[in-house]
Amino acid sequence: MTQTDAVTSHLHEEKRSTVLKRSLRTLAPLWTLLALMLFFSLASESFLRPINLNNILVQISTLAILGAGMTFVLLTGQIDLSIASMVTLVGIINAHMFVNMGIPEPWPSLAAVGVATLLGLLSGLATTRFRIPSFMSTLAMSLIASGLATWISQGRTFFKISEVAAFLGSGRIGGPDGLRVLTVVAALCLLVSFLVLRYTRFGRYIYMTGANPSGARLAGVNTNLIFTAALAISGFCGGLAGLVNMGRLGSAQPQVIDSFMIDTIGAVVLGGTSLNGGRGGIIQTVIGLLIYGTLRNGLDNIQQLDPFMKEFITGVVLMGALIINLLFSGRSVRDRT
Amino acid sequence: MSDTPPILELRQITKRFGGLTALEDVNFDLHVGETHALVGENGAGKSTLMRILSGVYNEYDGDYILDGQHIRLASPRDALSRGIGMIHQELNVMPELSVAENIFLGRQPLTAMGSVDWRTMNRVAEEELRKLGFNINVRLPLEQYPLGIQQVTEVLRVILSGARILIMDEPTSALSPAEVERLIQLVNDLRSRHKRSIIYISHFLDEVMRVADRVTVLRDGRNVATVNATETSKTQLISLILGREMDAVLPSASESTAKRTLLSIKDLSGGAFENVNLDLDAGEIVGLYGLFGAGHFDLARALFGMFRFDSGTITIDGYSFPTNFTARDAIKKGLAYVSESRRKSLFMDEANYRNITLPHLGHIGGFWPSYAKEVAAARPVMEMVNVQPCKPDNPVGTLSGGNQQKVAIARWITYPPKVFVVSEPTRGMDVGAKNEVLSILVNFRNQGYGVLVVSSEPETVLAVSDRIVVMSRGKIVSELANTGDLQKEALMRLI
Known part of the structure; x- marks a missing residue:
């Protein structure tokens, strides 16, 4: 018996070192972020100024709201391709009710966010009831949402927006130099998501369902409910981001800004949340968002740069960052079992 | 040579x-x-x-x-x-x-x-x-x-x-x-x-x-x-x-006097089994033996709401399930199910305590499960089944197969059930681990739980069962008392 004990304690030591390695891995995106910030602060004088740092936060706020919802979805191992269309649809519904129908706030905003949540829920039901992969159900939902937006707006842009949307998108708290409301909304979204995922039973179910769906079912978790809830949460976040985005632009356009979807998924995955589910979280998403923001903003701050090169450079840096993440996570190393 | x-x-x-x-x-x-x-x-x-x-x-x-x-x-x-x-x-x-x-x-x-x-x-x-x-x-x-x-x-x-x-x-x-x-x-x-x-x-x-x-x-x-x-x-x-002599025999059967049927299956038919009738009493281990494909594993899943059945009833301690029930319902009524695949049922990268608390997380942690409460619930059950090393924080994937199985069993006793259904409890284990896992099941039996051991390994069924039910091609073909002189060959001949 003593010999087996010796072996198991050895095994245990080995595991402890892998735990240490694992925590080093999760820091890889943080190193990427620090390296980018160091680079841009050396390459550009204006980058580190408080006003510019504040700019970065404003620039990533919409993305952050979407990213909070996307984190739930990716953690369950699903994906939501409909968020960009949700952003558009919410703006149109709000503006249509407010401008064309003359319904006072807060009803247009509540209705718009409600519709986005409902559509997310429907994607979830399609995924769980009819076993349509979320990749397809949310893609179809994306067309439904953008189609509704085009139909309702008849292709026209609304240039008048409600006071609620204006407040969310361009208001400030505490005078003209105060905090931007949209940054606060984004921070709240991330905070609430963080608390839910880290500390609630629901959060645990999200992680466990993503890590091993059949295992979660065998432990009595209603995984269908979890998948559906994650997509509904993402729909809700899409709705909130829609209001914020509309307020920021000062108009509601029927055209879908496709980059929202790619940028959101990109930022969340870049932070280290796995596309396969079960690994990652809001802290990772925050780091991913900051990497994204730093890169976009930093390139704008380098005067000598050919503006037509920016997208190319962004792509190259993203690819590099993903490879580094993967190298550190040991995933590219051949599995030894 | x-x-x-x-x-x-x-x-x-x-x-x-x-x-x-x-x-x-x-x-x-x-x-x-x-x-x-x-x-x-x-x-x-x-x-x-x-x-x-x-x-x-x-x-x-x-x-x-x-x-x-x-x-x-x-x-x-x-x-x-x-x-x-x-x-x-x-x-x-x-x-x-x-x-x-x-x-x-x-x-x-x-x-x-x-x-x-x-x-x-x-x-x-x-x-x-x-x-x-x-x-x-x-x-x-x-x-x-x-x-x-x-x-x-x-x-x-x-x-x-x-x-x-x-x-x-x-x-x-x-x-x-x-x-x-x-x-x-x-x-x-x-x-x-x-x-x-x-x-x-x-x-x-x-x-x-x-x-x-x-x-x-x-x-x-x-x-x-x-x-x-x-x-x-x-x-x-x-x-x-x-490096030592094998433990001679497993603890012997407890003499239960008052019979109380905990699990009762009546005329159950589904895709992989037909007209199954089976009773399991408190303080009894029933071995359900069959070859791969005999339908016994699917029957076990059906008991847990994870395999559809078309007709018949499943009753646990007086409560009959509707035809369309979920694992959650089964757990609520006092059923515990350990799947034959540890990889499918456990979360290899997650800590032991998280694996253990998941089925009863609501009871253990309420809406906000806390680390302290969860470990306090997980540690005693890990000690009870003797998980080595008994570290609630270690990922379950770091344990040996036998110890993983103990975790898979332990998760059900944080909130004791009435009936354990355990599929292939000792597959791929060495002799020492096998004996340990089987004696856990015998302990459950002695404490008055009902245990259904579903297996394709005759040794496993023979080692612990009071009664053995043999399944072949989806039907129960034989039922015999395990008096101790029953041989592996005899069991395999029944199929």
């Missing part, structure tokens, strides 16, 4: 992982036309040695001598090019491709035009299979054949790619007894007729005694002994493996 030089020899192999020594001064040799078995408990170093043999690990101390030359394998591919082929426990087959395609995977014969030469491929595959005594249609997808045939296909693929030395890792763990027989015959055939040399790794000592010429026993990363199979016995092997 020992007068000729060995075809393969390992001398003084030492392999360390960080501070952990997995193998120390291990010697191993293999002669042409010999089957040399490798046995030992989980964690004894078998897998490490196998990975060195097959070229997965190439950093170690010691000598690897093949055909009298010192070599160091660069990779499994390098190993194969030198004639060392590996057949893994989990087969490397493509179920959707045809048998012939699987046999020629990656080296299909081509026609002059450069397209796949189907005719030659099918013909050669058919001939080679026939030489081994298998007459099957090689054009059908492999998935249409039972696991035993899939394994033969894999063996043939490895042989046709030039392997003189075959390393077989637990080749029979998922096979039915008839398939095991055929595989043993195949291995013996390969050795004597085809002059292949075979390294055979298995937990099943009966099998080892039948196929092996010599047996090497590893314990704690060292050689314990290498013995001729004809000069040893199963009992001797067990004591060599364990």
Whole structure:
């Protein structure tokens, strides 16, 4: 018996070192972020100024709201391709009710966010009831949402927006130099998501369902409910981001800004949340968002740069960052079992 | 046999992982036309040695001598090019491709035009299979054949790619007894007729005694002994493996006086079973035995709401489930289910305590589960079933198979159920771990729970059951009391 004990304690030591390695891995995106910030602060004088740092936060706020919802979805191992269309649809519904129908706030905003949540829920039901992969159900939902937006707006842009949307998108708290409301909304979204995922039973179910769906079912978790809830949460976040985005632009356009979807998924995955589910979280998403923001903003701050090169450079840096993440996570190393 | 030089020899192999020594001064040799078995408990170093043999690990101390030359394998591919082929426990087959395609995977014969030469491929595959005594249609997808045939296909693929030395890792763990027989015959055939040399790794000592010429026993990363199979016995092997004598018998049955039926299955029919009637009393272990595909595993799943049934009733302690119930309902009514697949039911990367608290997280932690509360719930049950090491924070994937199984069982006693349904509780475990897991089940029985042990291993069912129910092709064919003189052969004859 003593010999087996010796072996198991050895095994245990080995595991402890892998735990240490694992925590080093999760820091890889943080190193990427620090390296980018160091680079841009050396390459550009204006980058580190408080006003510019504040700019970065404003620039990533919409993305952050979407990213909070996307984190739930990716953690369950699903994906939501409909968020960009949700952003558009919410703006149109709000503006249509407010401008064309003359319904006072807060009803247009509540209705718009409600519709986005409902559509997310429907994607979830399609995924769980009819076993349509979320990749397809949310893609179809994306067309439904953008189609509704085009139909309702008849292709026209609304240039008048409600006071609620204006407040969310361009208001400030505490005078003209105060905090931007949209940054606060984004921070709240991330905070609430963080608390839910880290500390609630629901959060645990999200992680466990993503890590091993059949295992979660065998432990009595209603995984269908979890998948559906994650997509509904993402729909809700899409709705909130829609209001914020509309307020920021000062108009509601029927055209879908496709980059929202790619940028959101990109930022969340870049932070280290796995596309396969079960690994990652809001802290990772925050780091991913900051990497994204730093890169976009930093390139704008380098005067000598050919503006037509920016997208190319962004792509190259993203690819590099993903490879580094993967190298550190040991995933590219051949599995030894 | 020992007068000729060995075809393969390992001398003084030492392999360390960080501070952990997995193998120390291990010697191993293999002669042409010999089957040399490798046995030992989980964690004894078998897998490490196998990975060195097959070229997965190439950093170690010691000598690897093949055909009298010192070599160091660069990779499994390098190993194969030198004639060392590996057949893994989990087969490397493509179920959707045809048998012939699987046999020629990656080296299909081509026609002059450069397209796949189907005719030659099918013909050669058919001939080679026939030489081994298998007459099957090689054009059908492999998935249409039972696991035993899939394994033969894999063996043939490895042989046709030039392997003189075959390393077989637990080749029979998922096979039915008839398939095991055929595989043993195949291995013996390969050795004597085809002059292949075979390294055979298995937990099943009966099998080892039948196929092996010599047996090497590893314990704690060292050689314990290498013995001729004809000069040893199963009992001797067990004591060599364990380093101590095996526990004589498991605790005996408790004499329950008042009968109380906890689980009652009436006329249950579904996709994989028909008209099943079964009662389970408090303080009783019923063994549900059948071959793979007999429907007993699906029946167990149906009890837990995870396999659809069309008619009949399932009653737990007086409560009858509706036809469409979920695992959640089953748990609420006091059912605990341990699946035959630990990989499917456990969260290997997650901490032990999280694996344990998941089914009853609501009871344990309420809306906001706290780390302290969860560990306080997990630690006592881990101690109760003796998980080694008893560290609630370690990922469950770091435990040995037996200890993982204990975790899979322990998760249900944080909030005690009435009935345990345990599928294949001891698959792939060494003797010591098996006994430990089985005595946990016996303890449950003695405490008055009802336990249903669902298994395709006759030993497991015979070891713990008060009553044995035999299933075959979806139907219950026999039910007998386990009085102690019941033999494995008797049980297998019933099917």
